[in-house]
Every structure is written in structure tokens, then in C-alpha cells.
Amino acid sequence: xxxxxxxxxxxKELFEKLKKSISLKREEECFACYLKPACWWIIxxxxxxxxxxxxxxxxxxxxxxxxxxxxxxxxxxxxFSIVKKASESKALVKFDCARGLHGFVYPITQGEKLxxxxxxxxxxxDVSAQILDIFSAFTDTIVREIQKELELSRxxxxxxxxxxxxxxxxxxxxxxxxxxxxNELLPRIARLSLQxxxxxxxxxxxxxxxxxxxxxKATVDLREKSIRLKKVKVGKWAPGxxxxxxxxxxxxxxxxxxxxDEDVIGVxxxxxxxxxxxFGSFDQEIMSTLAEQAxxxxxxxxxxxxxxxxxxxxxxxxxxxxxxxxxxxxVPRASFLKIALAMGQEMRIPLGDLKSLExxxxxxxxxxxxxxxxxxTKPTKLTGKEFDLIKEHPMxxxxxxxxxKALRSAAPIILHHHENYDGTGYPxxxxxxxxxxxxxxxxxxxxxxxxxxxxxxxxxKTIDDAAExxxxxxxxxxxxxxxxxxVSVLKRKDIRLSLEKELYGxx
Amino acid sequence: xxxxxxxxxxxxxKIVRFFHENQASIDTPRGVATWISEDRLKVKxxxxxxxxxxxxxxxxxxxxxxxxxxxxxxxxAKVEKFLKDNxxx
Numbered sequence: 001x002x003x004x005x006x007x008x009x010x011x012k013e014l015f016e017k018l019k020k021s022i023s024l025k026r027e028e029e030c031f032a033c034y035l036k037p038a039c040w041w042i043i044x045x046x047x048x049x050x051x052x053x054x055x056x057x058x059x060x061x062x063x064x065x066x067x068x069x070x071x072x073x074x075x076x077x078x079x080f081s082i083v084k085k086a087s088e089s090k091a092l093v094k095f096d097c098a099r100g101l102h103g104f105v106y107p108i109t110q111g112e113k114l115x116x117x118x119x120x121x122x123x124x125x126d127v128s129a130q131i132l133d134i135f136s137a138f139t140d141t142i143v144r145e146i147q148k149e150l151e152l153s154r155x156x157x158x159x160x161x162x163x164x165x166x167x168x169x170x171x172x173x174x175x176x177x178x179x180x181x182x183n184e185l186l187p188r189i190a191r192l193s194l195q196x197x198x199x200x201x202x203x204x205x206x207x208x209x210x211x212x213x214x215x216x217k218a219t220v221d222l223r224e225k226s227i228r229l230k231k232v233k234v235g236k237w238a239p240g241x242x243x244x245x246x247x248x249x250x251x252x253x254x255x256x257x258x259x260x261d262e263d264v265i266g267v268x269x270x271x272x273x274x275x276x277x278x279f280g281s282f283d284q285e286i287m288s289t290l291a292e293q294a295x296x297x298x299x300x301x302x303x304x305x306x307x308x309x310x311x312x313x314x315x316x317x318x319x320x321x322x323x324x325x326x327x328x329x330x331v332p333r334a335s336f337l338k339i340a341l342a343m344g345q346e347m348r349i350p351l352g353d354l355k356s357l358e359x360x361x362x363x364x365x366x367x368x369x370x371x372x373x374x375x376x377t378k379p380t381k382l383t384g385k386e387f388d389l390i391k392e393h394p395m396x397x398x399x400x401x402x403x404x405k406a407l408r409s410a411a412p413i414i415l416h417h418h419e420n421y422d423g424t425g426y427p428x429x430x431x432x433x434x435x436x437x438x439x440x441x442x443x444x445x446x447x448x449x450x451x452x453x454x455x456x457x458x459x460x461k462t463i464d465d466a467a468e469x470x471x472x473x474x475x476x477x478x479x480x481x482x483x484x485x486x487v488s489v490l491k492r493k494d495i496r497l498s499l500e501k502e503l504y505g506x507x
Numbered sequence: 508x509x510x511x512x513x514x515x516x517x518x519x520x521k522i523v524r525f526f527h528e529n530q531a532s533i534d535t536p537r538g539v540a541t542w543i544s545e546d547r548l549k550v551k552x553x554x555x556x557x558x559x560x561x562x563x564x565x566x567x568x569x570x571x572x573x574x575x576x577x578x579x580x581x582x583x584a585k586v587e588k589f590l591k592d593n594x595x596x
Contacts, residue, residue, distance in 0.1 A: 164542065175566055
């Protein structure tokens with residue numbers, strides 16, 4: 001049916017262009033000199049009915065306008081048989097009419113396909129074969145030119161939306177492959193799906209294969225009354241069915257596309273188009289392509305998360321091993337890690353650097369392994385030589401972590417976390433911005449931790465006293481901006497509660 | 508919202524027309540510049556202004572920004588009218 005419609009449309013456009021063609025008009029004017037005079041007509045269909053032909057000729061032929069009904073009919077019948085001949089031969093057919101006048105019918109074709117005819121009659125002068133050859137060649141060129149123009153325009157109309165869709169898919173690929181954080185990735189995929197489908201709601205569910213259930217992981221809902229995230233059993237509803245059968249499930253106002261890696265890992269479902277239209281096969285095609293890209297990005301993010309867990313496990317194990325030597329020295333309390341990370345986030349440190357800060361926070365004093373146990377727990381003041389040994393621990397820490405690739409980015413933080421903002425610290429005596437930001441954060445957190453933790457050589461300070469001490473050293477030992485952020489983080493209720501619980505065992 | 512103040516140049520108009528005609532499209536400045544045959548830097552600047560004017564939505568990632576058409580029906584209707592009034596441009 002589509003082909004038929006397209007064909008009709010093509011034919012209509014072809015004749016519209018032909019009738020408007022300036023080249024054809026000039027050609028007619030030119031050939032009129034030979035035909036003296038002639039009337040021209042165009043038949044816009046390959047198999048015209050006789051009454052259509054009659055109407056056409058009636059308008060064009062001055063003789064018919066004056067003649068009797070009988071002679072008119074005879075003329076039309078004669079022309080009808082000529083058109084038939086041209087239709088069969090698909091070549092120009094010359095004729096002489098009953099009135100002794102001359103004419104010809106030229107069929108408009110493309111390959112084997114016949115579209116209609118151009119005719120001329122009422123010519124008082126016989127037309128030579130050479131003139132007709134020239135006419136055929138000229139007309140053929142004009143028709144081919146119009147046909148090419150139409151084909152190009154068709155091609156443009158068909159290809160442009162596809163090319164734009166392809167470009168969209170490419171952009172989506174770039175956007176979703178730029179993050180390895182699942183918490184950022186899934187809402188982004190949902191948002192982009194919604195945008196592409198012009199839908200009101202999108203939900204991404206990932207499968208819990210043990211329980212054969214789909215867990216909602218991200219939903220974007222633009223309606224005023226949004227729906228709560230729901231678990232769905234595999235096989236139930238559109239998302240469950242898409243997962244069970246491993247193929248898209250489409251209804252008037254929903255489209256569920258499974259996320260397939262080696263197995264089905266989840267489903268993206270879009271609901272309710274903004275314009276209330278039905279989800280179509282093109283939507284399904286685009287969503288399936290998007291799902292293929294999404295699944296790669298999700299798997300990458302999941303693998304990255306696994307890798308991160310492994311790295312973190314190794315780091316914690318290393319810290320635990322070191323901690324057995326002097327308990328409480330190497331493994332920092334969870335709340336200090338929280339403070340360091342919260343400060344990093346507030347200072348808008350990029351995600352990768354935040355990870356390095358976390359690793360460094362766990363292992364920043366790992367280098368103290370080179371310091372004798374007695375020195376670490378010495379209740380009296382250290383001698384100059386003893387302090388020189390202590391000052392070597394950042395470098396020793398770097399020596400430990402440099403063998404693990406994942407920890408190399410944490411090395412500058414570990415190395416410089418005892419540098420002072422005014423340049424009086426160690427090991428390099430760096431000052432201000434020369435000190436990496438992570439190390440400036442670590443300097444504050446590490447000093448705070450040392451002050452509120454009980455040591456053999458001094459009594460632990462309270463949280464507020466330690467914070468005051470940090471503030472007092474702002475601009476000398478510590479970066480004032482970092483201290484400002486530290487103070488604001490320490491005011492956070494969750495941080496405060498976590499600290500108190502860990503230090504004093506109560507809330 | 509005064510649409511005519513937001514769509515303040517030929518480049519702005521071409522961009523808005525592109526997204527209005529291809530409402531499912533999400534594209535980078537380079538992509539949009541290709542579709543409307545305009546200079547990439549001019550397009551980038553205009554895209555940001557159209558985001559500020561709430562005609563377009565930006566999805567920002569580290570490597571690039573994807574721009575797409577608003578989903579707000581009222582804005583779309585206003586743009587539709589504006590484009591009809593400016594067909595000759």
C-alpha cells in the first residue's frame with residue numbers, strides 16, 4: 001500500500017514539475033515553428049480512460065472546439081488508439097488525423113515504467129523523422145532531469161532523518177560511555193531515552209537472577225503525579241515479558257526493550273509519548289540500538305565497581321596487616337574517611353581524584369612501618385634524630401603504594417600530607433598551591449584525627465577543641481579554604497553523629 | 508518567555524527549526540553545526556543561549572554536551588507559532 005501511495009505521489013510530483021518546466025515550454029515554442037500551429041497536451045497517467053483523453057483534447061484542439069460531436073468522437077477514438085500504440089511500444093508514435101492534420105504522442109517512461117504522455121496535434125505541416133528524433137532527445141533529457149531531481153529529493157527525505165537518528169545514537173553513546181558510576185549512568189540513560197522517545201516516563205530495571213525479579217534502578221517521570229518505583233516479576237507486565245522473552249514488547253503507550261549482554265541483565269521501558277501517539281517500529285529500532293549501547297556502558301560500570309571493590313579490599317587488607325603492629329595507628333576510623341570524602345566532594349574534586357583521596361586516607365601513615373614501635377608509642381618528647389626518622393614515613397608510604405597501579409595516584413597525597421601551608425612542613429617544604437589539594441585536605445583530617453585520638457604521649461582532645469586547634473593553625477599549617485570546608489563538614493549532623501558514635505560509642 | 512528575544516539571530520533560528528523538526532534528536536555542537544551548515548563556534552554559543560532560554564536541554568558529560576529539544580508543551584507551541592511567522596527567514 002505504501003509503495004502504491006509513493007508511486008502515485010511520485011507521478012503527481014513528476015507531472016507538476018513537468019507542467020511547470022521552463023525547458024519544456026521553450027521546447028514547445030521552438031517546435032511550434034515546425035508544426036505550425038500545434039496544440040500540446042499532457043496525459044498524467046499511463047492508462048487514461050477515453051473520457052479523460054476527450055477532456056484533454058477538447059481543451060487543447062481548436063478543431064474539436066468547432067467540430068460536430070460525431071467528428072469529435074472519431075478524433076478522440078483515433079487518438080486513444082495512438083496513445084495505446086505509444087504505451088505498447090514505449091516510443092514516440094507519429095500520426096495523421098482524419099482532418100489531414102499531423103501529430104505525435106511521446107510516452108514518458110523510466111526504465112520499463114510508463115508514467116504518461118506528451119502529445120502534439122493540429123499540426124498543419126508533416127513532421128519529419130529527424131525533427132521528431134530531436135524532440136524525443138530533448139524531451140527525454142528534460143524528463144530525466146526532473147526524475148533525477150525527484151529521486152534526489154526522495155533520497156534526502158529518506159536519508160536525512162536516518163542520518164540525524166544515527167547522529168543522535170552516536171551522541172548518546174558518547175554521553176553514556178563518559179561515566180563509570182552506575183548511580184550517574186542509569187539516570188542518564190533514562191533521561192536520554194525519554195528525550196529520544198519524547199515520552200513522559202522511563203524506567204530502568206536490572207534483574208536479580210536469584211529471585212527472578214526486576215529491581216527498579218532509575219526512573220524519570222515528568223508527569224505531575226509520578227508513580228513509585230516498583231519491583232516486577234520476570235514474565236509480568238511489559239518489562240517482565242521483555243526480559244522473559246528477550247525481545248522488545250510494544251503497546252500503544254509503552255515500549256519495553258531488554259538489555260541483553262550474554263544474558264538479559266535488565267530492561268528499559270518508556271511510557272506515554274508527549275504527543276499521545278503510538279510507539280512505532282522506528283521507535284523500537286532506535287530504542288533497541290540505545291539499549292545495546294546502554295548494556296555495554298552498564299557492564300563497564302559494573303566491572304569498574306567490582307574492580308574498585310577488589311582494590312579497596314586489598315587496601316583495607318594491607319592496612320589491617322600494618323595495624324596488627326600498632327593497633328589504631330594505620331586503620332583510620334570510618335568517620336575520618338567520611339570527613340575526608342565529604343571535604344573532597346564539597347571542594348568539587350573530580351571523581352577519580354576523590355577515589356585517590358579515599359585510598360590515601362586509608363594508607364596515609366602506612367610508611368610508619370619503618371618507625372620502631374617504641375618510638376611510635378614513646379610517651380615523652382622525641383629527640384631530633386627520632387623526629388628525622390618519623391619524617392621519613394611519607395616517603396616510605398609512597399614506596400609501599402607505588403607497586404599497586406591503582407594506588408599510584410594516591411602517592412602524592414601520601415607523600416605531602418605533612419607539608420605545611422606556610423612551607424614549614426616535610427618532606428619537601430612545599431607551600432600553598434604547590435601542595436596537592438588532596439594532601440592539604442589530608443593534612444587537616446590527619447591532624448584532627450591525631451588530636452582526638454588518645455595516644456601514649458598525650459590525652460585526646462574533644463571534637464570541638466580539636467576543631468578550634470585546626471582553625472587556629474589556618475593559614476600557617478593548613479590551607480584556610482580547606483579549613484573553612486572542614487569546619488562546615490564537621491557541622492553536618494550525619495558526620496557529627498558518626499564521629500561521636502565511633503569515638504565514644506554513643507549517639 | 509519572549510521567544511523572539513531568545514531566538515535572536517539567523518543561527519538561533521536555524522538551530523530551533525532543526526530541533527523543532529527533529530524533536531527526538533540529541534546532538535553535539537559539531538553535529539548541529541553540520542545539520543544546519545553553520546560555524547561550529549557560533550552554533551556552540553547559540554546552543555548555550557537557547558539552553559538558558561529553556562528552548563533546549565543540555566546533557567553534560569566530561570567529553571561532550573548533548574543538546575536536545577524542550578519537552579515543555581507550552582514552549583513547543585510558542586516556538587511553533589514563531590517558526591510559522593518567520594517561515595520566510
